[in-house]
């Protein structure tokens with residue numbers, strides 16, 4: 001089995017950065033972290049040249065990139081998205097679907113299975129992320145929702161049956177009718193349930209938490225803060241998420257959706273173990289497109305790309321980011337001043353844990369997959385390894 005030693009750089013571990021050590025990889029796995037002067041003689045060395053060695057990024061909310069979208073529902077498109085983000089350091093991800101007719105969703109399921117069977121050729125898939133279709137139309141953002149769509153036991157049962165265990169997370173508006181039953185059905189399958197595109201009050205969010213909604217989808221985007229309903233002022237999803245320690249959140253880290261102060265507040269109040277950084281990237285990520293479609297090419301939403309972000313053509317709403325995870329690192333650590341270790345953890349170990357993959361993904365530790373990224377001191381990706389194999393474009 002091929003043995004590698006990554007030497008001569010700064011290794012970013014979950015709690016600290018270390019130097020003078022080597023990360024030893026055997027085949028697909030990390031097997032040890034050793035002082036550099038304890039290395040075996042007959043090992044192939046990969047010199048870091050003073051650069052950083054990070055765990056590969058784990059993006060649990062990503063729609064597209066490289067001109068393709070997971071809603072295109074073909075293995076080719078899925079491989080294109082995966083490769084585009086892998087080139088920027090993402091070594092595993094959850095392909096994200098949008099609100100759509102069920103037949104289209106099932107086509108995504110089939111394409112996902114075929115892509116995994118043949119191999120993605122780059123970043124690993126950690127299960128699908130269903131963003132919709134049970135959303136509050138009042139907070140739909142760029143989701144093509146016409147009126148509130150509420151779940152029925154039969155429909156949810158059919159979706160779960162057709163998926164056959166490939167769904168990692170599912171976002172819904174918990175204030176809609178039938179959500180308690182929905183939560184029970186979904187949680188039974190071990191799927192992460194998330195509050196998203198919702199107009200829930202704090203009370204409704206906390207009740208939903210008790211029912212199994214433990215996560216908040218791109219908080220501050222299509223969520224609520226304190227607001228008036230009729231004559232009464234209520235707390236919102238944001239207040240509930242900050243009050244309840246058991247609720248985890250995700251923030252879009254493209255430097256556009258979330259301002260510096262809000263990001264810093266997120267790290268202060270929730271912390272690196274309860275906050276995941278995501279791209280929520282769409283088709284135009286990793287391209288220089290100026291207009292394109294969010295979602296699939298036929299039934300998707302037309303969007304424009306302006307000032308480094310996707311917008312609806314009337315500029316009423318952002319429509320996803322065009323970020324990659326290395327860009328997110330430069331924003332959150334470089335521009336917003338969050339410590340490197342904390343930023344990296346919120347981009348790797350925490351999201352991996354949220355989708356149940358932290359037994360093999362998310363950190364540089366013996367026993368984990370050798371998903372590694374070499375970055376220069378200015379945080380530019382130099383080389384990417386997925387399960388011990390270097391990614392080649």
Ligand SMILES: [Zn+2]
Nearest residue numbers: 061096131280
């Ligand atoms: Zn999204």
